[in-house]
Amino acid sequence: MATPISPTNTTLPSRATTGLSDGAIPEADPNTTSGLLAERLQAWKHMVGYLEDYVEAVEKIHGRQAKEYEKVLKTISNPLREGHHFDQSLGGVAGFFENMRTNTQAMINSNLETEKNIKGSVLPILDRLHKEIKHKAKELASGAQAGAKEVEKLRNVTQKHIELLGQRAASYDSHGAKIDSHEDPYVVRRGITYRLNNQVIAENNHHNDLVSVQNNFRTFEVHVLEVIQQAMEAFTQLAGGQGEKIRALHNDMLGTAQCIPREFEWANFSQRFADRLVNANDPPRSVEAIQFPNMEHTSTKTLIEGSLERKSRNKLSFGYSTGYYVVTPSKFLHEFKDSDDTRTDPKPELSLYLPDAVIGSPTGDKFTIKGKDKSGTLSSKLTGSSELNFKAHTAADAQRWFQVIHGLIGSATVAAGSTPTSPVTATSPTMTGPAGAVAGGAAVAAVAGAKASESPEARSPIATSSAEKHQAQEVGITGVTPEDKPAAA
Structure with a gap:
């Protein structure tokens, strides 16, 4: 190589x-x-x-x-x-x-x-x-x-x-x-x-x-x-x-x-429309001074009214609660929270049509009524007919409520202290109860008739202020004549 x-x-x-x-x-x-x-x-x-x-x-x-x-x-x-x-x-x-x-x-x-x-x-x-x-x-x-x-x-x-x-x-x-x-x-x-x-x-x-x-x-x-x-x-x-x-x-x-x-603008406007503007010197209006049609009609007056205590229909409840009750010429017993017409709309919380009800004789300051609530509330639809236990301020007040209601019911009461399950017929010769009670329903009807025939001027609520009337109602019973009202009241 x-x-x-x-x-x-x-x-x-x-x-x-x-x-x-x-x-x-x-x-x-x-x-x-x-x-x-x-x-x-x-x-x-x-x-x-x-x-x-x-x-x-x-x-x-x-x-x-x-x-x-x-x-x-x-x-x-x-x-x-x-x-x-x-x-x-x-x-x-x-x-x-x-x-x-x-x-x-x-x-x-x-x-x-x-x-x-x-x-x-x-x-x-x-x-x-x-x-x-x-x-x-x-x-x-x-x-x-x-x-x-x-x-x-x-x-x-x-x-x-x-x-x-x-x-x-x-x-x-x-x-x-x-x-x-x-x-x-x-x-x-x-x-x-x-x-x-x-x-x-x-x-x-x-x-x-x-x-x-x-x-x-x-x-x-x-x-x-x-x-x-x-x-x-x-x-x-x-x-x-x-x-x-x-x-x-x-x-x-x-x-x-x-x-x-x-x-x-206001000066010229008030001058152009002086005839249509309100007068500042006009006095204020008062409810007591206002009159309206049928305000004094007989059907608008109560036969008796006042505060009562009622035991609740609920069996689990105890004691009594206070309410304001009235009996009207339309033969209803209405329950209200109070007697004040200005605070809330006064709608009945309980309404009993008395001709269909039964009342028991008072026992002291207590009495009972059995009937059906027709107020139309939810509780009225649930309970139906029931027995109501009331308690007045005094025994005399209880007797007065009994007399007025008994006259509207149209049937005699049972014996004192008994329940309204066995009412006595209207043919009973006497009616038991506290001394001074009027026998039978005729006397009560006479009282109611005398009350209804009173002149509007004598029963006009305008005579006193609404505050005074409210105070008088809260004390006990109003709506009966002075002669029928006990001295204790």
């Missing part, structure tokens, strides 16, 4: 062994700068687009605002309802509303004018700037970005030949320097130098283009900001000026309202 002409190179070629200080293929992407500048132009274009959308939205708002103020104007249509109540001369409410109409119409016109000026003055400025930025982006794409693509293409070609040189050098080492002429590493290396020269020329040209573009960007951005400031100045003069007009119109309405004398 022949000895090799040159020592064998045991290392493979690499990009670092080319002898170029910066490397044949720089690490920097040629598209980095141009791509960054293109992205910056895109940002400026979007910024101007946002500003255009904002100004256009404000312009449309003024158009809608004009329509809304037209609705506002309709709310104070002329003439005002019941406008005759206000003085029609200047300086009053009628003049104030006329001022409001005039100023509201001025607000409508101001909004329409602002909408027109923004659309014709501000938006065209921003639209031209938007187009300039798009044109600048096209210039960058056709210039610097195209150059970047060319540089990238040349770098790829150089890289391929550098890789080919590595293959040829490796083949030279493996074949002992015996290779074909077209595979000579020397020729490949010179080809790399040729392509590197083209690549470097393109890179330098691209670099100079980028420097020029960057310098131009500085000037262009100054121009963009100048145009934006010009547009915002015009926009502020129009929109802000319109706001000042609205403020001035509102201040004019406020001034007109503040100039109305506080008593101007």
Whole structure:
């Protein structure tokens, strides 16, 4: 085997062994700068687009605002309802509303004018700037970005030949320097130098283009900001000026309202309608002084009334509760919470129709009645017919209640102390009970008839105040003649 002409190179070629200080293929992407500048132009274009959308939205708002103020104007249509109540001369409410109409119409016109000026003055400025930025982006794409693509293409070609040189050098080492002429590493290396020269020329040209573009960007951005400031100045003069007009119109309405004398309208109104206004010197009304039809009718007077204690129908309850009871000419025994007619609506909590009831003879101050509650309350529907135990203030009071109720029931009582389960018939010759009791129901009926035949003047509740009557009722029994009332009461 022949000895090799040159020592064998045991290392493979690499990009670092080319002898170029910066490397044949720089690490920097040629598209980095141009791509960054293109992205910056895109940002400026979007910024101007946002500003255009904002100004256009404000312009449309003024158009809608004009329509809304037209609705506002309709709310104070002329003439005002019941406008005759206000003085029609200047300086009053009628003049104030006329001022409001005039100023509201001025607000409508101001909004329409602002909408027109923004659309014709501000938006065209921003639209031209938007187009300039798009044109600048096209210039960058056709210039610097195209150059970047060319540089990238040349770098790829150089890289391929550098890789080919590595293959040829490796083949030279493996074949002992015996290779074909077209595979000579020397020729490949010179080809790399040729392509590197083209690549470097393109890179330098691209670099100079980028420097020029960057310098131009500085000037262009100054121009963009100048145009934006010009547009915002015009926009502020129009929109802000319109706001000042609205403020001035509102201040004019406020001034007109503040100039109305506080008593101007009332003084003129009270003078025009003096015959229909109430007289402040009229005395206040009193319930006791009011008369109404049938207020003294016989059916509205009680046969007996007063407070009684009643044991609850609930078997689980103990003791007695106090209530106010009345017996009416309609033959009902009504129970109320109290005798006050003004605090709450006096609706009966218990109503017994006495002709259908049975009463037992009093035992001291107690007596019982058995009957069906017809008040229509929930408890009346649940209990049905039941026996009620009453307790009067005194035995004499119990006897009086017994006499009146017995006369309405129409049946004799049972023996004293007995329950109403075995009533005595009306044919019984006597009626047991405390001394002084009237025998039979005829005497009670006579008392009731005498009471019903009393003159309205003698029984009128107007003679005394409602407070005095209430106090008298709470003591015990009222509604019977003085002759029938015991001395103890």
